[in-house]
Amino acid sequence: MKKLLLATALTAISASAAFAAGHGTTIRMGTEGAYPPYNFLNDAGEVDGFERELGDELCARAELTCEWVTNEWDSIIPNLVSGNYDTIIAGMSITDERDEVIDFTQNYTQPDPSAFLAMSDSVDLEGGVIAAQTGTIQASFIASTGATLLEFATPDETIAAVRNGEVDAVLADKGFLEPFDAENADLMFVGDDVLLGGGIGMGIRESDPELKAKFDAAIQSMKDDGTLNALIEKWLPGSATF
């Protein structure tokens, strides 16, 4: 009992041991870690993907030390504004609604087409049941059409819902759906692609214009020397380049 109480006290103290190390500017990069190829956890359990490689390069150019953290998609904006991390780099499309709450850097991908993935090509995209991840541009798009929207917390669950017949199709970024279409005989793209959002950008607190300027400059320099295009071709084959 006494030891356990001691352990309680120790954990409390360990939090304040944080005051030790202190050097340079460390930026905490918040991502979801569940949206390949943009960001996902690899077999070793580390953040990997297009945005990992992009983010590391941006931090190197902006001369910042970056630390990667994962956060649920649902609460990714609230945790940014309350200061748990300093940027969102999670395949987040730039939209007016989000721009009212946070700031975005310039976009680092072109507006990417979203596509429908289904088990058969005869599904009714106009009046059927369509899955999308909660709080995404795809979810607001479905809500504005005649189809019934079914929302899921993670991208993975939207695919599972198509497989078990809970929904007729899923609407998501084409770059995310493409591997599922290619590797599974029973899943296929249906209907026409839709263009949503203003491209993907990094989300930054509105009270943090300096950081926004740094990342804007770094993204611009990657656009200018073609390294951003090379990254897009590597991770998002078929997506438009700059």
Next chain:
Amino acid sequence: MFSYCTDPSTLSGLTWLSCYLTTGKHIAFYASFGTVMLLLAITAPAALTFGFLGAMAARSHIAPLRWIGKIYTAMVRGIPDIAFFLFVPIALDQGLEYLRHRWKCPDWGEAVRQGNDFVVCAEAKLPLSTAPQWVHEGYGFTLAVLAFAFVFGAFAANVLYGAMQAVPKAQIETAAAYGMTQRQSFWRILVPQMWVYALPGLSNLWQILVKATPLLFLLGIEDIVYWARELGGSKTARFSDYPHGDWRMWYFLGLLVFYLLLTWLSEKGFSRLMTRLSHGQATMAGEAQRKAAA
């Protein structure tokens, strides 16, 4: 992990499984079981302490102290746990950061609340953004433990309050007749005897605490539920060496077995403890023990 794991696509059967189950991600999954056990090991005594203090306050002869004790138990019992679990860590975190901000950066000109943003100076951040990731995780975990202890402490306070009332009045009166002060009769007569009355309620509370640990996931801590969902989700060959379909059911089945085993073991532990505590007590169980021995 193993030397033969370099190209998993050529493996099959048990060798594939042995490689799959030892990826870095799986190691993190196994470690998260430790997180859950650590939470239980710290929260249980902390909640018991909160509960004991709460019960003592609720029985106090000093009115304001009694009100605090009563309000604490009534409030937590009336408000949904989940609201507390979400409220306590955020309120604590922002409250602490605000206090540190006032202390460390008194000359700061800007407002702390700027529209949606909660902005404190860099030195007041808790933990500092330069701190390594494990410190951030430890800090989040500590806040979660406090939230759990606060909520379960209120339930424990109610159980202990009831147990203290259940100790026969004659015992206390006898203590007074022997010339013991109130403090002496509380610690020497009441507390040793109340445990046997408190134990059924406390063991119930422990089981509820065990079952409530997946709420850690809600607080953004990478616990076993987080990893089970992450590992169980379907993986494509392009981004993983171990592609598989939707295996969430198997991972969650594993969690089910783990929790069932944990509650079953603690049930056994509690029944042994009950036998020991009943020894020599003026209760039915204690009486039965005396008769069996005679």
